[in-house]
Amino acid sequence: MNDERSNDILSFDSEISIEKAKDTKKTLKRLMKLLLNQKWKLIVVIFFAIMSLAFTMIAPLIFSEAINTIYDGIKNTSSSSYFNIRFDIIMKLAFILLGIYLLSFISNYIQQYIMASVAQTLVLSIRKKISEKLTKVTLKYYDTHKKGEILSRISNDLEKVSDTLQSGLMQFITAVLSIIGAVSLMIFINWILALVAIFIIIMGIIAASMFEKKSINYFTNRQESLGKFNGQIEEYFTGQMEVKAFNMEEDIIKAVEMSNEKLYLDEKKAQFITYAINPLIRLMNQVGYVVIAAIGAIFAIQGRLSIGIIQAFFQYVDQASEPLTEAAYILNSMQAAIASAERVFEILDEVEEAGDIADNQIISNPKGNIEFKNIRFGYEKEILISGVSLKVTAGQKVAIVGPTGAGKTTLINLLIRFYDLNSGKIEIDGIDITNLKRSDLRALFGMVLQDSWLFDGSIKDNISYGREGADISEIQNSARLAKIDDxxxxxPHGYDTVLSDENSSISQGQKQLLCIARAILADPKILILDEATSSVDTRTELEIQNAMDNLMKGRTSFIIAHRLSTIKNADKILVMDKGNIVEQGTHGELLTKNGLYNKIYNSQFSHGK
Structure with a gap:
């Protein structure tokens, strides 16, 4: 049996398709558009980058003057006297060089400082957009995407974009400007030598472009593999108890090893293509140096070029070839950032919940009358709710039961507009819920779900989460009703006790009670209890049930339950199966019908008698 399950896991992972880069130009254009929101900062950055580059370009000419001064002093000295070198000129040139290098350093520091601000401001704006987006996307997005993959895009991918913008982009711009400046000065010095250098540079660009085409796919594959690996690890960590309980450790290890191996291979290819271009371009540069040195020697012998100018020319070759190597490396590494940005933009492009209508209605004095009118919901190939109609009067306690997958939770999700209907209508107090703002609609409800959710913070803050500004006496009163106050x-710290993942003193049942206290404090007009007592023991369940009975008086309540003992006193019980309400009535009425409810009830209570 374990081998079969292992094969299923392995085959599923092996069938995951690897996305290629969808549209690199579009992603880059979109990223640049965001950068242009800080265009004045960018203009300042480019200005200081040009200043730094200009000072760097002047330096070789100053060096050439110094070398020519030394050479002339040696050449014009007879064999019987000391070298006639103008050290005053040498010292003057040295101070000029120091000043040039200092100004270059200051310009470079300023442009790097401002560029760091530009990069972090951009990433901050994207993080804000993602945070806002994740509150607006439909629940379907979370249903169809692993948590680990979403987190990987927000953290790893966005961090990759930040690093590249902060360092790589400015280095790339500076490298391009250096190449242009150096080539221009080489042509000014000697066009023949310049042609040789330009030929070498062009060959380097061609080699870089060939590697670039390969690197785009490799980096995209690497980021996809990283996202899937993170999602898999997160999934297995959160389910470690189930993994151990079903003896699935070896199967999980195999699945993770396969994902890890794939990530390793994609990472290796991406890194190889990044670093392989560097020695290739350096080799081409060394060949170019030899050719330029030979031709330069001939020109020096002929008196067409001075020794100092030839030395300056070599420096300009370095200033062109080294940035080319750097630009090629950065260009390849930027593919990782482009692939990451593409994945981040995919989140920003996700479909959002339908917006509220312009002319919203308001329920000023909610009573809790609810009516479902022939509602229908589902996806293209699967209908989950079909033709459900139902009336619930204010203050009624309605229980929803049925087998797993019958549509119980889906019905509630439609009521709160977590999903929108395909057809039909849901009304609260005679008003179509689509005519209400989502925030106003959801303010009518208080929810306690099967999976308790608490955040890192004090118990007091967790209970008052649904009602900002509640005082401590109200918080304590809701805790007493939920049987958690004692x-x-x-x-040790009472209501100021801080809850966290490491806090092992809080059991799952106690977490559920805190969630119930939260719902009590919110004092909603409509209550939704989705297996709210599933994690507590029978005795505590009875205590909570008594508190809930008092709480639900005067409020419309929906209770989703598998344990039918908790809903015997419901005013109306809905029995759902395959997306339809197949039976409805009180507990006694449904038992006499000898239908699905009767079967479910007997399956729970007939054994052990």
Missing amino acids: FIRAL
């Missing part, structure tokens, strides 16, 4: 007071 436990909280027994903690």
Whole structure:
């Protein structure tokens, strides 16, 4: 059996398709558009980059003057006297060089400082957009994407974009400007030698472009593999108890090894293509040096070029070839950032929940009358809710039961507009819920779900999460109704106790009670309890049930339950199966019908009698 499950996992992972770069130009254009929001900062950065480059370009000419001064002093000295070298000129040139290098350093520092601000401001704006976006996307997005993959895009991918913008982009711009400046000065010095250098540079550009085409796909594959690997690890860590309980450790190890191996191979290809171009261009540069040195020697002998100018020319060759190597390296490494940016933009492009209509209605004095009118919901190939109609009067306690997958939770999700209907209508107090703002609609509800959710913070803050500004007495009263007050007071810091993942003193059942206290404090008009007592023991369940009975008086309540003992006193019980309400009535009425409810009830209570 384990071998079969292992094969299923391995085959599933092996069938995951690797996305290629979708549109590099579009992504780069979009990234640049965001950068242009800080165009004045960029103009300042480019200005100081040009200043730094200009000072760097002047330096070889100053060196050439110094070398020619030394050479002339040696050449014009007879064999019987000391070298006639003008050291005053040499010292003057040395001070000029120091000043040039200092100005170059200051210009470079300023442009690097401002560019760091530009990069971090851009990333901050993207993070804000993502945070806002993730609150607006439909629940379908979270249903179809692994948490680890989403987190990988927000953290790893965005960090890659930040690093590249902060360092790589400015280096690339500076490298291009250096090449242009150096080539221009080489042509000014000697066009023949310049042609040789330009030929070498062009060959380097061709080699770089060939590697670039390969690197785009490799970096995209690497980022995709990283995202899937992170998602897999997150999934297995959160489910480690189930993994151990079902003896799936070896299967999981095999699956992770396969994902890890794939990530290793994609990473190796991406890194190889990044670093392989560097020695290739350097080799081409060395060949160019030999040719330029030979031709330069001939020109020096002929008196067409001075020794100092030839030395300056070699420096300009370095200033052109080294930035070319650097630009090629950065260009290849930027593919990782482009692939990452593409994945980040995919989140920003996700479909959002349908917007609220312009002319919103308001339920000023909610009562809790609810009506489902022939609602239908599902996807293209799967209909989950089909033709459900139902009336619930204010204050009624409605229980929803049925087998797994019957559509119980889906019905509630439609009521709160977590999903929008395909057809039909849901009304609260006679108003179509689509005519209400989502925030106003959801403010009518209080929810306690099967999976308790608490955040890192004090118990007091967690209970008051749904009602900002609640005072401590109200918080304590809601905790007493939820039968959790005594436990909280027994903690070392009471209501100020900070909850976290490392806090092992809070059991799952106690977390559920805190969520129930939160719902009580919110004091909603409509209550939704989705297996709210599933994680507590029978005795605690009875205590909570008594508190819930008092809480639900005067409020419309929906209770999703598998344990039918908790909903016997419901005003109306809906029995759902395959997306339809197949039976409805009170507990006694449904038992006499001898239908699905009767079967479910007997399956729970007939055994062990």
